Amino acid sequence: MSHLKLALLLVSNLALAAVPVGCSDKPAKPPPLKELLVKKVTADLSKAEPGAAYWRDAGGGEVTLIAQPMIAPRPEKVTTSSLLVQAVHDGKQVAFRLRWKDPERSEAGRLGEFSDALALEFPLADGPLPPVMMGAPGMPVHLFHWRAQYQRDKEKGKPAVADLYPNMSIDMYPLEFKGAKGGTEAEAEAFSPGRAAGNPQAYSKTGVDEIVAEGFSTSSVMEGHGSQAHGDWKDGEWSLVIVRPLAIEGGSTLKPGQKGNIAFAVWQGGQGEVGSRKSLTMVWTPVSVQ
Amino acid sequence: MSKVKNWQLGREVEYPYDESRPKRQWAIVFDLNKCIACQTCTLACKTTWTSGKGQEYMFWNNVETKPWGGYPLAWDLRILEKLGRQDWGKNGEYLGKTLVEAAPPTERVLHFAPSDEDWMYPNVGEDDCAGAPVDGGGHVQKLPHDKWMFYLPRTCAHCTYPACLAACPRKAIYKREEDGIVLIDQTRCKGYGECVRACPYKKSMYNPYTRVSEKCVGCYPAVEEGIQPQCVVNCIGKIRVMGFINPPWKARDDNPVDYLVHKKKIALPYYPQLGLEPNIYYIPPVHADPEYLRQMFGPHVDEAIAAYKQLLEDPVAAGLLCLMGSTDRIMHRFEVQKGEAIGYDAAGTELVRVPVTEHVYERAAFDDKLGAVRHNTP
Ligand code: SF4
């Protein structure tokens, strides 16, 4: 990369100045996102569709992400510096389309493999804005966490061991061998600690997890509210839509004609990113619902 | 970052949380001179805890041949190499950096991440000898041997300053106040694998079926009942004893683990320089290369071996070694009197009584009454 380009990149990342870029035959660079306008559309938003026609005029813009800087373990450098964000609503559902560059599609599975992922964050309740990084005690945040891994669960079912390790051989599992009487599901689950303990991670996912957090290290999966997600990866770019209800009782709520706030985090599984190793926005982005 | 006391290093070390020692600290002592790598311990653990899906290659207890074996592959070489120089001072204080102290600002702990394949050869290097080629036969009349290997059985060390716990950003790992056992909360773990990266001993493992991490649970349900762990009570070689260790400033001479570690100083922690204050202790093998042993067990290893060789002259120590493997229950206290070693539980009830020297019976080679030739097989 030339020094000039590097300098331009730094400047644009810091959003210090409008940078003149490109010539006219390239697609226009989306503007930096100061406020996310959620356009009202007449369309069926109940399905997450990254390729739907309504996205063409949905507006939106680019947000700048940085490497999570607050708590270790954290990335040494940012992997996803730019995220293109759009949003529409139909009076009931609100859909967000997120696009970012990721050179490889990663879905996790075996040890040491991690999934591409994205999270949207909203303040859970009205009142003073919680700290953008995971909220604080008494100031909860509400997250919608999509993972490529969870999407695969939804489409193909949670992988069995034989899907992950097709060439592995095993003599037998408890309750599952020739002539065994088998057992109840609960008896079988006693041999899978995460499942026996009811950890949501150990069960098939529906694409997106709803999470509540009140500070670092406190996030936990909550009962979902029918949110949907679908991502397509093509030519080194993810195009993902997350749909959620505008209003969620006991959760974050966006109201037509009113303002709200949103924040973003992205993980590149292929770069070993998971948990606190992520790229994120360090400020809330204001949202205005049409 | 807090400063915490690490008696194994003779100095304070850095740790992300304050010093908070449990009421009791789970510990196992292994006599490496007696391990025969029968893997009964490994299977005792496996059949008890890890026979399920996603645990196929998971061995919370494993036994590897040193120096060439390692599960996962080369776990020891890779973290030692990363840490760099590890010097000790004249008074046994550690001059180098611990894994927490050597961590770059972006990490909690200096670590290496094993690959999936690294876990797939749990018994690699078995019985491979070091020192020189053995094609022409070996000479083992001298100690230490010039051609050597030894077996190293390993469980989680339920460290006083666990790297796995330090590294978990979800705080899903905790150390129990009542016995110091370190557990991964199976309801909170999200499978980030930070503990798998961070534990230098590689005793935190990932289950790809449940998608959460798991580790040796110290057989806590047994320990709560006053019973020693499965890998201890099933040990064929009777090389192990599990008990509770005190820090040196609270050590009690009649506590079996304190006696071996603090009083006789014949049992040592392994790779103490990593800074976690691990709580599995080894009586080092007398025949192995001293340079290698110093790297693994620290600067006191020569004294430990010398003391071990004098055991026959010490009926108390010899008696305690006879108690190893003689009871399933946890011994909180022991004594040796009138040629017998006696173990007691927490309430002071006698658990077991064994002769320090086995009685010798001499019988005629032919049993007239049965009309049969006697032989020595017990
Ligand atoms: S040995 Fe490893 S897994 Fe066990 S407590 Fe220590 S750091 Fe954690």
Ligand code: SF4
């Ligand atoms: S203490 Fe129990 S869980 Fe840990 S290695 Fe031994 S048998 Fe396995």
Ligand code: SF4
């Ligand atoms: S059961 Fe005992 S002797 Fe056998 S391998 Fe395990 S520790 Fe060694």
